[in-house]
Amino acid sequence: MRYAGKKILTMCVTLFAVTLFVFLAFHMISGDPVTSMLGTQATPERAEALREELGLNDPVLVQYGRWAAGFLKGDMGTSYSYRMPVSEMILDKLPVTITMTLMAFAWMILISIPVGLYAAKHEGGMTDRIITVVNQIIMAVPPFFAGILITFVFGMIFRLFTPGGYVSYQINIGKFVGYLFFPSLAIALPKAAMAVKLLRSSVISEMKLDYVRTAYSRGNSKRSVLYRHVLKNAMIPVITFLGMALSDMIAGSIIIEQVFGIPGLGRILLTSISNRDYPVVMAVIVCIAALVLVVNMVVDVIYGLVDPRISVE
Amino acid sequence: MSKEMIRVTDLNIEFFDHERPETVVYDFDLTLHEGEIVGLVGESGSGKSMSALAIAGLLSRKDMKKRGEILFEGVNLLDCDRKTLRKFQGNEIGMIFQEPMTSLNPVKKIGWQVEEALRLHTELSKEERKKRAIEMLEKVELHNPQQVYEQYPHELSGGMRQRVMIAAAMICDPKLLIADEPTTALDVTIQEQIVALLKRINREKKTAILFISHDLSLVRQLCERVLVMRRGYVVESGPVDEIFYHPKEEYTKKLIAAIPRVIRKTEKDS
Amino acid sequence: MMTENILEVTDLQVFYPVSRKTPFEKKKSIQVLKDVSFAMKRGEVLGLVGESGSGKTTLARSILQMIPYEGTIIRNTEQPQMVFQDPYGSLNPSKRIAWILEEPLRLKGGLSKEERVLKVKTMLERVGLEEKILEHYPRELSGGQRQRIAIAAALMLEPELLIADEPVSALDVTIQAQILALLKEIQKEMNLSILFISHDLRVVYEMCDHVLIMQQGQIRESGDVEEVYFHHKDPYTGRLLKAAGILV
Amino acid sequence: MNWKKIRKNKNFIAGSILTGIMLFMILMGCFYTPYNPNTMDPSAKFAGISVKHLMGCDNFGRDIFSRVLSGSRTTLIVAAGTVLIGVTFGILIGALTGYYGGILDEVLMRINDAVFAFPSILLALLFISLLGSGKYHVIIALGIAFVPSFARIVRSEFIRNKNMDYVKSAKLQGAGDFRIMFVHILPNTMTVLLSAIMIGFNNAVLAEAGMSFLGIGVQPPDASLGRMLSEAQSFLFSVPMYALFPGLTIILLVLGFGLLSDGLKNE
Amino acid sequence: LGGCAGDKEGESSSQITIGIPQDLEDSLDPHKAVAAGTKEVLFNLFEGLVKPTSDGDLIPAVASAYEESEGGKVYTFTLRDGVKFHDGSLVTAEDVKFSLDKCADTSNGGPLVPAFSNIESVTIADDHTVVVTLQEADTEFLAYMTTAIIPKANENPDTNPIGTGPYKYVSRSPQENFVVERFDDYWGEKANIENVTFKICANADSIVMNLEGGSIDMFARVTATQAAELSDKFDVLEGTMNLVQALYLNNAVAPFDDVRVRQALSYAVNPQEIMDIISDGKGTELGSSMFPAFGKYYMEELNDTYQQNFDKAKELLAEAGYPDGFSFTITVPSNYQPHIDTAQVLVEQFANIGVTANIQLVEWDSWLSDVYTDRNFESTVVGVDASSLTGAALLQRFTSTASNNFINYNNADYDTAFANALTSTDDAEKTKYYKECETILATDAANVYIQDLPEFVALNKNYTGYEFYPLYVQDIAKLKLVSQ
Numbered sequence A: 001m002r003y004a005g006k007k008i009l010t011m012c013v014t015l016f017a018v019t020l021f022v023f024l025a026f027h028m029i030s031g032d033p034v035t036s037m038l039g040t041q042a043t044p045e046r047a048e049a050l051r052e053e054l055g056l057n058d059p060v061l062v063q064y065g066r067w068a069a070g071f072l073k074g075d076m077g078t079s080y081s082y083r084m085p086v087s088e089m090i091l092d093k094l095p096v097t098i099t100m101t102l103m104a105f106a107w108m109i110l111i112s113i114p115v116g117l118y119a120a121k122h123e124g125g126m127t128d129r130i131i132t133v134v135n136q137i138i139m140a141v142p143p144f145f146a147g148i149l150i151t152f153v154f155g156m157i158f159r160l161f162t163p164g165g166y167v168s169y170q171i172n173i174g175k176f177v178g179y180l181f182f183p184s185l186a187i188a189l190p191k192a193a194m195a196v197k198l199l200r201s202s203v204i205s206e207m208k209l210d211y212v213r214t215a216y217s218r219g220n221s222k223r224s225v226l227y228r229h230v231l232k233n234a235m236i237p238v239i240t241f242l243g244m245a246l247s248d249m250i251a252g253s254i255i256i257e258q259v260f261g262i263p264g265l266g267r268i269l270l271t272s273i274s275n276r277d278y279p280v281v282m283a284v285i286v287c288i289a290a291l292v293l294v295v296n297m298v299v300d301v302i303y304g305l306v307d308p309r310i311s312v313e
Numbered sequence B: 001m002s003k004e005m006i007r008v009t010d011l012n013i014e015f016f017d018h019e020r021p022e023t024v025v026y027d028f029d030l031t032l033h034e035g036e037i038v039g040l041v042g043e044s045g046s047g048k049s050m051s052a053l054a055i056a057g058l059l060s061r062k063d064m065k066k067r068g069e070i071l072f073e074g075v076n077l078l079d080c081d082r083k084t085l086r087k088f089q090g091n092e093i094g095m096i097f098q099e100p101m102t103s104l105n106p107v108k109k110i111g112w113q114v115e116e117a118l119r120l121h122t123e124l125s126k127e128e129r130k131k132r133a134i135e136m137l138e139k140v141e142l143h144n145p146q147q148v149y150e151q152y153p154h155e156l157s158g159g160m161r162q163r164v165m166i167a168a169a170m171i172c173d174p175k176l177l178i179a180d181e182p183t184t185a186l187d188v189t190i191q192e193q194i195v196a197l198l199k200r201i202n203r204e205k206k207t208a209i210l211f212i213s214h215d216l217s218l219v220r221q222l223c224e225r226v227l228v229m230r231r232g233y234v235v236e237s238g239p240v241d242e243i244f245y246h247p248k249e250e251y252t253k254k255l256i257a258a259i260p261r262v263i264r265k266t267e268k269d270s
Numbered sequence C: 001m002m003t004e005n006i007l008e009v010t011d012l013q014v015f016y017p018v019s020r021k022t023p024f025e026k027k028k029s030i031q032v033l034k035d036v037s038f039a040m041k042r043g044e045v046l047g048l049v050g051e052s053g054s055g056k057t058t059l060a061r062s063i064l065q066m067i068p069y070e071g072t073i074i075r076n077t078e079q080p081q082m083v084f085q086d087p088y089g090s091l092n093p094s095k096r097i098a099w100i101l102e103e104p105l106r107l108k109g110g111l112s113k114e115e116r117v118l119k120v121k122t123m124l125e126r127v128g129l130e131e132k133i134l135e136h137y138p139r140e141l142s143g144g145q146r147q148r149i150a151i152a153a154a155l156m157l158e159p160e161l162l163i164a165d166e167p168v169s170a171l172d173v174t175i176q177a178q179i180l181a182l183l184k185e186i187q188k189e190m191n192l193s194i195l196f197i198s199h200d201l202r203v204v205y206e207m208c209d210h211v212l213i214m215q216q217g218q219i220r221e222s223g224d225v226e227e228v229y230f231h232h233k234d235p236y237t238g239r240l241l242k243a244a245g246i247l248v
Numbered sequence D: 001m002n003w004k005k006i007r008k009n010k011n012f013i014a015g016s017i018l019t020g021i022m023l024f025m026i027l028m029g030c031f032y033t034p035y036n037p038n039t040m041d042p043s044a045k046f047a048g049i050s051v052k053h054l055m056g057c058d059n060f061g062r063d064i065f066s067r068v069l070s071g072s073r074t075t076l077i078v079a080a081g082t083v084l085i086g087v088t089f090g091i092l093i094g095a096l097t098g099y100y101g102g103i104l105d106e107v108l109m110r111i112n113d114a115v116f117a118f119p120s121i122l123l124a125l126l127f128i129s130l131l132g133s134g135k136y137h138v139i140i141a142l143g144i145a146f147v148p149s150f151a152r153i154v155r156s157e158f159i160r161n162k163n164m165d166y167v168k169s170a171k172l173q174g175a176g177d178f179r180i181m182f183v184h185i186l187p188n189t190m191t192v193l194l195s196a197i198m199i200g201f202n203n204a205v206l207a208e209a210g211m212s213f214l215g216i217g218v219q220p221p222d223a224s225l226g227r228m229l230s231e232a233q234s235f236l237f238s239v240p241m242y243a244l245f246p247g248l249t250i251i252l253l254v255l256g257f258g259l260l261s262d263g264l265k266n267e
Numbered sequence E: 001l002g003g004c005a006g007d008k009e010g011e012s013s014s015q016i017t018i019g020i021p022q023d024l025e026d027s028l029d030p031h032k033a034v035a036a037g038t039k040e041v042l043f044n045l046f047e048g049l050v051k052p053t054s055d056g057d058l059i060p061a062v063a064s065a066y067e068e069s070e071g072g073k074v075y076t077f078t079l080r081d082g083v084k085f086h087d088g089s090l091v092t093a094e095d096v097k098f099s100l101d102k103c104a105d106t107s108n109g110g111p112l113v114p115a116f117s118n119i120e121s122v123t124i125a126d127d128h129t130v131v132v133t134l135q136e137a138d139t140e141f142l143a144y145m146t147t148a149i150i151p152k153a154n155e156n157p158d159t160n161p162i163g164t165g166p167y168k169y170v171s172r173s174p175q176e177n178f179v180v181e182r183f184d185d186y187w188g189e190k191a192n193i194e195n196v197t198f199k200i201c202a203n204a205d206s207i208v209m210n211l212e213g214g215s216i217d218m219f220a221r222v223t224a225t226q227a228a229e230l231s232d233k234f235d236v237l238e239g240t241m242n243l244v245q246a247l248y249l250n251n252a253v254a255p256f257d258d259v260r261v262r263q264a265l266s267y268a269v270n271p272q273e274i275m276d277i278i279s280d281g282k283g284t285e286l287g288s289s290m291f292p293a294f295g296k297y298y299m300e301e302l303n304d305t306y307q308q309n310f311d312k313a314k315e316l317l318a319e320a321g322y323p324d325g326f327s328f329t330i331t332v333p334s335n336y337q338p339h340i341d342t343a344q345v346l347v348e349q350f351a352n353i354g355v356t357a358n359i360q361l362v363e364w365d366s367w368l369s370d371v372y373t374d375r376n377f378e379s380t381v382v383g384v385d386a387s388s389l390t391g392a393a394l395l396q397r398f399t400s401t402a403s404n405n406f407i408n409y410n411n412a413d414y415d416t417a418f419a420n421a422l423t424s425t426d427d428a429e430k431t432k433y434y435k436e437c438e439t440i441l442a443t444d445a446a447n448v449y450i451q452d453l454p455e456f457v458a459l460n461k462n463y464t465g466y467e468f469y470p471l472y473v474q475d476i477a478k479l480k481l482v483s484q
């Protein structure tokens, strides 16, 4: 238990550091919330009055302290631009991002493990060579180009989905998940390709090791050698990648959200940065950072569980 | 004489993964009968392990070529289909590997690995398998089999791992046991016990054993016949005593002469 | 000066952590070495014999500071070398043999590429290997070949102290004899001290001046080889000797 | 390596040919392009593929082939720079944390996590505000944003390798920590690292394009492949070629490097 | 899989999904909302005492009649009977006074509607009559009475907009949509379509796909290229954006403080070529800060002030001391592609006279603070629109003391002319003075004027009834299903 406690504590410290950095960053970049709130109608007097009202004239650290204190009490503040409670906005969008990420992750696992194992199993064969080449190409396709292509092919030509026809999960869960089918695929594909490559080469190098010979000597079929012996070993380097890919998807789904018109955390983050709406930015970052940290922690734990040679500390 | 168990004729093994193809085993011939123990000795790198692996059906890499015939109970292991081969492996043919350190799966528990052959070839229940595995671990003189059952390979010493390998190879009572330097990592007392164990299963179960070693005195204790290899060739073969007392080849003579003996230094001096 | 102790070990204790099922369990550990003390003179060959699992490798590793221990270990030498029990694991899988053997010389510095290659080739010859092996990767070698490479790598630096963990176990007797002779020769030549771990009592007798008998993490008996082999005090030693056919 | 081996190494051959062609084109683009990549020709607006315009023209009547040539250079510089920074620091941090572990690991990895969670766009904006805009600042900002992912990969590989006997034996032979990390262990992490570099390169191309909608990075009218790609999105229907060529160029560029690195890996 | 366009047809109620390029990242309080994108949507929810028509006239709305007296100093409004707010309550004189006072309030540093600083008092004459008295006569003041009337009782005007317009607010989801429905108690002609969803299509590049795919039925302001890509499922209606797109020059910094340099740049530019390249020749060329929607003030003849003439331009540059040209930066907000495109063509055109222009894209927010507020720039390409249907809305900003005079224009003649226009009560005279202002801007080459951007509205053929306004608004109430 002490281990878990320690991990959580360091996580909180990290979160604290991230938020502080972000807060400071905001004070260094040009433009302030008041500019975007008042737009072209700003007069120096009105800007000043608004600044005073929002407390933007206090020293940075005082402002940060106020934000942090509020946050700890569960109050994420009010969005400057939307004038609505930040918590409401986040709760609205979080499920979107999480669902999409999880779906993409599922895609990645579902594609990469069977394909990677298959290619490794038939190393040097025709299918393996085809897989390797296709894989190399997929890896080289920029995800957002993949997004465009998928939209074009499946959305416009085959009409399998309506580009931009996003349906909120609050209205219809089924359609919501249905819409995320292709976007999550677009996110997953390049990462899955890399996972395939990694897994394949990892499996192939494991297959050369002595213990595999031992496994064969007991009458294991190639299949069971792969699944029961090699997979776990071969997954060790892949786990790190999968974990990272997951964090990456959480933090970096902005582009795909953009291409497919999905209103998730990424888009909120982007516009809020542009609007200098930092209560929202802070909240989104805390969310993303917390998710990323949790994923990292889980990866560490899994890593220790899979590889007995590594103690978790 | 009892039934013929395995017959290897003209086995050649050639590697292609370097600039020049390398033949590492030439024209290997061997016949093994039920209940027979045959020793295979020879220079390091002479191809003992490669021949053993071929016999156990474990050389399948694409960048190597195998020629010849390995008949096991009438089936040619070199070109039979994998399924038939698998039926033999672990069940009728057991193999103990030379490198105990790397021959165990690092992420699986010892118990799981020892009882794997049972899982593959028998219908035993989980509890029965565990019982058998622990019995087996006990037979190879591991002090605390219950604990070892739950440990991972990296937590064992070299000798302990070697014994785990032996236990795993013998768990299905194979008809043919190929032992590639099974006692190199063991201290004499354990070595003695393992040799005794091999002898016992040979006697009781009529298990044929191909015993690879460089320890000629051990071979002499255990085997009836012996093959001597050098640079990929079997240079000499025949009953142990004959080879031991009337070696024909220069190399065999050297081998025998080089066996370390404890001649008291005082005696030596005198 | 010559009789100065090259190694002094006092009250050495070593514990290993026991694996846990989840990261949330409490830490447990088992003791592998108990109160091990001994000293080793410069230029001597000290045999370490003991049953499998008695802690020989553990002792070697703690002397070289590879694992945490309690107690004191004084090493009066700069760069002790070790031949690992598992030669395969001690060879970098991504490098060719030529690179592996040259590496210690490169680290030491002061030699040109040609000199290094020459030294490597000489050493290769001394351990009885052919030159073509230089181009191979470790996984392409036989057990005995790997072991000889490991020995060659360890001797490359002409160390003062060599810890050899079962250095000849995988070798056939002719080569074993050759390697033992090589070790002896170098030992004489350079006044090398060797901690020679083996389970082969006959080899130990050949090689060593003094011997330590270990069992279950403790030293049961130590002393001059002659003394221990023929006037042993501990019953365990007796059993070992009997099993090896030295004592009848 | 000798000729015989190289001839058998299909990856290496395909990779070097592809990379060679791409690099040659980029190099050529420095000195000669069929048209000035920024010159507009209203009459050639959306011109199709012809002998005059090998890849047709864009919405300003600019020659796409010329723009691809000059855009590739920019993209290559940005992507390579970004990956270089990311990989260099990623390896450094990953190696140090993985190898030493302990408090250093804890601290560096937490910083790493923090950077990872820090939106790269904000990071880029910050750099632009502090240093002023320009391609090189974007490279730095993106490079920093790329460090964590490389660091994590390298770290876990180092953790896996550092307890192996070959590392211990190198230590005994007197190899310093740095030599052990970078000469002994690092090559054993290459398999994993090279794949990551490839993906990283790709992401960098995109990130640069992504930055453009904030107005940082390459400034119009200068071209970069990512930017052309995102602009082309609006003309996907009438001129799919406009998206195709930059996209294809990115793919070929990345593919070439990928094959080459694969080829080098298994010599 | 995903939601299909066809699904909607099963529903009995009529509905439309309208794509909008950016979210209403703003207060929903009509007085506080600043973004043009917010205002154009809120137009359907709120009304003032009067409201604009698509012809540019003002007609009574919450007021049923008004009276202007003392040469434009006192305005008397008679409230319409039975006008209801969306929450069901009746509009009272109290609400009207509250709304006007709120906009005139200066306690937060300046009134919400700048022109309201002219108000002396708002008084309730009786339950149906509100009198607005000005400090100084202003014949254009009625245009500001389009200011929304909101209920005094609403506690959360920022997030819960309640007005009297033909549509009422239902919900919004940030970056996703803004939903309104028909207000059935509307006093006037009720809207045709029951449910309207404004859907945020942040990715301008996928708008064609969204339209073709059926996830949106209408998108105002597609580009010429996008319009060309649409299939015949859509009507593309063409209007203008009603803004003045120009290369705005900071008149206070060198070399733009020299009129000859500004004129030289104007001679280098060919607006028609720009329009040809970026929008297939669509758009209206402009020669000064006025666009054609202001019929009576617009002066087409000013377009010819500077015909593209490189020699003349070089001559002027040489006179100004830049015979070899110079280089400068065009700062362009990155969120609007037509401006970026225009800037790119400008760069090419300036190259002809040896002037090197470098484009610098900046975020909208940085543009607001650096360019607009701090006036720290050399030149910028943007479009300036009119917040109300008055000449002052476009021309006031160039008076030397105007707080929004971001180009630092300073010309005494101009100030005088503008002051005259403001105070004159006679329409013809007012027009004359405004035209004088325009002419000064043109001859002085205050900015390099380019065009009033074309506006293309893509509308699914199932719908009809779209109307262009001279203001930046979208009137949804007039839209109807073809089958209706």
Ligand SMILES: Nc1ncnc2c1ncn2[C@@H]1O[C@H](COP(=O)(O)OP(=O)(O)OP(=O)(O)O)[C@@H](O)[C@H]1O
Pocket (backbone or CB within 6 Å): B154, B155, B156, B157, B158, B159, B160, B185, B187, C016, C017, C018, C032, C050, C051, C052, C053, C054, C055, C056, C057, C058, C059, C085
């Ligand atoms: N990493 C580890 N974790 C837990 N226990 C370990 C670990 N390494 C070794 N042990 C235990 O420590 C004991 C001593 O091991 P060591 O390797 O020192 O034996 P050894 O004397 O070298 O035996 P051998 O001759 O078989 O190699 C053994 O019981 C082993 O199980």
Ligand SMILES: Nc1ncnc2c1ncn2[C@@H]1O[C@H](COP(=O)(O)OP(=O)(O)OP(=O)(O)O)[C@@H](O)[C@H]1O
Pocket (backbone or CB within 6 Å): B015, B017, B018, B022, B024, B042, B043, B044, B045, B046, B047, B048, B049, B050, B051, B098, C139, C140, C141, C142, C143, C144, C145, C170, C171, C172
């Ligand atoms: N992949 C490979 N490519 C080329 N040669 C190889 C390869 N693998 C093994 N060899 C060579 O095959 C020969 C025979 O090896 P083998 O393992 O059978 O020897 P061994 O008799 O078991 O020796 P030891 O007693 O040392 O274990 C060795 O010379 C070795 O170098």
Ligand SMILES: [Mg+2]
Pocket (backbone or CB within 6 Å): B048, B049, B050, B098, B180, C142, C143, C144
């Ligand atoms: Mg062998």
Ligand SMILES: [Mg+2]
Pocket (backbone or CB within 6 Å): B157, B158, B159, C056, C057, C058, C085, C165
């Ligand atoms: Mg050991």
